[in-house]
Amino acid sequence: MKPYFTIISSLLLLFSPGLTLAGLTQVPSPIDQSQSVNCNPEKEGEDGAYSPQQQEAILRQITVKVIGDNNGGSGTLLARQGNNYLVASNSHTLVGANLNNIRVETIDGQVYPAQIIPNVNFQENNLDLTILKFTSNKTYCLPKIANNEINKQLPIIAAGYSGGDNSFISKEGMVEKITELVFKKGYEIGYTSDIEQGMSGGPIINRDGELVGINAMAPYPVLNHAYVYADGKRPTFSELRELRKLSWGITLKTVLAQIEPELMVAYRLPIPRIKQIVPESKLVGWLQEVEAKAKKITVKIDSSSESNGSGVIIAKEGDVYTVLTANHVVCERQLVAQPCGNFNYKLMTHDGNVYPIDKSTIQFQPGVDLAVVKFNSRENYPVATLANYNPTTDDYVFTTGYPKLKEKSDWRFSLGQVYSKERGLLTTTSQLDLPNSSAGGLNSVTQSAASLAGGYELVYTTITFGGMSGGPVLDSQGRVIGIHGKSEGEHAYDAITGDSGTSDGNKVQIGNSLGIPTSTFLAVASRINVQPQILETTPPPQLTATEVESIRNAILSVDVTKTNTSASQWLERGNQLWRLRRYNDSIQAFEQAIEQKPDFVYLGYYGKGLGHYGNKQYEEAITAFKQVLESRPDFVPARFYLSVIYRELKQLDLALTEVDQAIKLQPNDSRLYNQKFLILMDAKRYAQAEESITKAIEINPIAPFYNNRGVVYSRNKKWELALVDFKRALEGNPQYAHAYANGAFVYYNKGIWNSVISSYTKAIEIDPQYPLYYNNRGVAYYNNEQWQLALNDFSKVVTLEPRYARGYKHLGEVYAQFGDIQKARENLQQAARLFQDQRRNADYRETVSILQGF
Incomplete structure (x- = not known):
């Protein structure tokens, strides 16, 4: 007689697991205020700035001669600690010099022996920079540090010592060019001051006498080897002709960003807020093919407000193309209830062609942050393939678009992973997110139902920036599974330094990216008389081991900069690394934010806790989350994560205590009740678990919660009630494989074999892996x-x-x-x-x- 097999319980719970940059931040000057030299004269200029005579006097005070054996140039006094002074200069001023015989000459004619302070960053990044140190018991003036961005047309004065007669020279000019990508030597600002040989390393100040950079290269150099960007690209011939007309300098922010942190602290140097950089990855093979395909279907949408967004071509009829984007890209307003702003829009395709957008073609459906626009062109542009299926947690995805950083918006292709729709609903929150854990573990929770407004039900880890809104979220085959629109964030502001997040409301990115799934667009497409041209409904095939290895290598190659910067930017860097699941690197970045002790230091500890949690370092994560609560006891995400970790450690009483505290703080958060339900299920307190998940459903009747209540009904053998809830879960999400599988378990216990088989077959069709x-x-x-x-x-x-x-x-x-x-x-x-x-x-x-x- 054959043995009777038992189905392995497939009562599958939906677990709730388990940052425009400002200028330099000014710090108090280390200058001895009792000195006899007047380092801070009263401004005498008619427009409230320093007079030309005062500007020259300031420059003379902070400029030094740098003397080598057969070479030399100028330098700029930077900082002081006791009797030790730091001088910034160019490394090329000391080429060929005996490094044991370097000297600096100050304004009073005193000559001091100097030494180069070793700096790995200067060498590794091939920067034309050097920092010298000399010792003197005399007091010399130090520069004020500019606290604003350098903009085009900024009036400046450059100074230094002539290489001919060693005389002091100062030359007025204007900033005419600021490169989006720094030249490989660190040169970034081009200006009209005609600097001479010998002035390299000398200061560049603005009309308020503030130091903004140092000289590096005179116009019309003999060779063009310096005009190479950091990524190896070179300017065109016409661009090069214009670049050669200007003098070039290195911004003080670049200097400060590369100095060793210990030196920054010792000399009380201000923390630079360098401009935001979009991390790039090295793509090969099939990833390059997907990238090339993605670029051709992605468009940039520019507004007369000077903002921009992105979009994707989804249909073509004759010469008329239809583009899908986020509604907030083409309907700019502060509040949803307000009318759209009166702005005009134009669209740029991948080949650089620009087309006006007829505002009468803009269509959208209220309540969903999606819109379609149309443009006319005789060019033949490819049309995107849309895919309508429920992605599996950890599937690899890509986002594309045109991030808005300063003046340019270059196209970017970003890699990451996605959550299934159900996991995403429990994961997304402006305060909280968890990486998925192993099977049977937790995944995340905490956000009110209102936060899902606008149709944002797609959650993924790709690194995104402002300007990428409206761009496509692509699966491994390059098909559109959603439209990107938001990133999660937290308010960050330091009252003393003014350091803050750069997104709306002074927010920094902490968490995931959010998008609107293709299924949501399809549900409203007929109402706005739009249909995609190519639509598929099957998941992509499983990636081969080679393909997985290539994408993992690409993620590891993403270069998240590690130069000195403000606490808010360290938070953003940490979050980027956390999204890439490079948890050790993310922890180090969050620790850099913590060291600066900003008012929002609790976010550093929070990020550190997320990193340790991702590494399954539970004790370290507990310590970090408790440090969050020391300064912000009302920060619910930290309490939630403590509850998650205690549950994973089987310390259910502690887990329940933390989630109950969180519920007191946020009594209308449905995901907290779901978390409490999970704890009570583990404790086999099924009646209380049923009460908790029912409360979650009352607040937010979504598919995962109906699924979970169906599970507790099944545990209590309330088969009919369980089937009703599993069916409700499927009404909310027809692609919910777990709900089909859980229904099959009920049918198994009722002995209805055909229904068991058909339910599992449906689950397999949705998730065949x-x-x-x-x-x-x-x-x-x-x-x-x-x-x-x-x-x-x-x-x-x-x-x-x-x-x-x-x-x-x-x-x-x-x-x-x-x-x-x-x-x-x-x-x-x-x-x-x-x-x-x-x-x-x-x-x-x-x-x-x-x-x-x-």
Whole structure:
């Protein structure tokens, strides 16, 4: 007689797991205010600035001669600690010099021996910079540090010592060029002051006498090797001709960004706020192909307000193209209830062609942050393929668009991973997010239902910036699965330094990116008389091991800068690294933010906790989250994560205490009740678990919550109530594979085999890579004596999960039904080995007992 197989419980709970940059931040000057030299004269200029005479006097005070054996130039006094002074200059001023015989000459004619302070950053980044140190018991003036961005047309004065007669020279001019990408030597600002040989390393000040940079290269150099950007690209011939007309300097922010942190602290140098950089990755093979495909379908949308967004071409009819974007890109306003601003829009395609957008073609559906626009062109542009399916958590995805950083918006392609729709609903929050854990673990929770307004139900880890809103979210085949629109963030502002986040409301990015899934667009498309030209509904095929390896290498290659910067930017860097799941690097970045002790230091500890949690370093994560609560006891995300971790550690009383505290602070947060439900389920307090998940449903009736209540009904053998909730979950999301599988479990207990099989079949159609679905359908086939179908499913199980012992055990027993004793023994022996390795003693003994029967 054949044994009767039991379905492995597939009551699958939906777990709730488990930052425009300003200028330099000014700090108090270390100058001795009792000195006799007047380093801070009263401004005498008619417009409230320093007079030309005063500007020259300031320049003379802070400029020094840098003297080598056969070379030399100028330098700029930078900072002082006791009797030690720092001088910034160019490394090329000391080429060929005896490094043991370097001297500096100050304004009073005193000559001091100087030494180069070693700096790995200068060398690794090939920057034309050097920092010198000399010692004097005299007091010399130090520069004021500019606290504003350098903009075009900024009046400046450049100074230094002539290489001919060693005389002091100062020359007025105007900033005419600011490169978007710094030249490889660090040169960034081009200005009209005609600097001479010998002035390299000398100061550049604005009309308020503030230091903004140092000279580096005179106009019309003999060679053009300096005009190479940091990424290796070169300007065009026409661009080069214009660049050669200007003098070039290195901004003080670049200097300060590269100095060793210990030196910054010792000399009380201000923390620079360098301009935001979009991290790039190195793409090869199939990733390059997807990138090339993505670029051709992505467009840039410019507004007369000087903002910009992105979009994707989804249809073509004759010469008329339809573009899908985010509504807030083409309807700019402060509040949703307000009318759209009176701005005009134009669109740029991948080939650089620009087309006006007729505002009458802009269509949108209220309540969903999506819009379509149209443009006319005789050019032949490719049309995107849209894909409508529920992605699986951890699938690789890409976002594309034109991030708005300063004057230019270059196209970017960003890599990351996505959450399933259900996990995403429990993950997204402006305060909180968790990386997914191992099977059976947690994934995330905490946000009110209102935060899902606008249709934002797609959650992913790709690094995004302002300007990428409206751009496509692509799957591994380059198909559009959503439209990007937002990033999660937290308010960050320091009252003393003025350091703050750069997004609306002084927010820094902490968390994931958010988008609107293709399914939402399809639901409203008919109402705005738009249909996609190409639509597919199947998930992409599973990536090969080689493809997975290439994308992992690309993620590791993403260069998130590590130069000195403000606390708010360290938070953003930490978040970028956390999104890339480079947790150790993210922890280091968050620690840099913590060291500056801003008013929002709790966010540094919070990020550090997320990093440790991602590394499964639970004790370190607990310590970090508790440090959050020391300064912000009302910060709910930290309490939530403590609850998550305590639950994973089986410390259920502590987990319950933390989530109850969080609920007191946010009593209308449905995800907190879901978290409490999970804890109570673990404690087998099913009646209270049912109360908690019912409360979550009352606040926010979404599919994952109905699924979870169906689970507790099943535990209590309330089969009919369970089926009702699983059906409600599927009404909310017809692509919810877990709900089908959970319904199958109910049918199994009711003995309705055809419904068991059909439900698991539907789950497999949605998620064909989930081994448990095949295992349980195989069990149903086996118990229904459909041997070949059972064999097919159990074979698929061990293909998907080669260490799944029960799959081999079932295979052995099916082969026994076929009379193939050799294969039966081989599979049962493999099952026994795996059970023994996994210390599943009862299963091991049972399998050995079956073997003894052959």
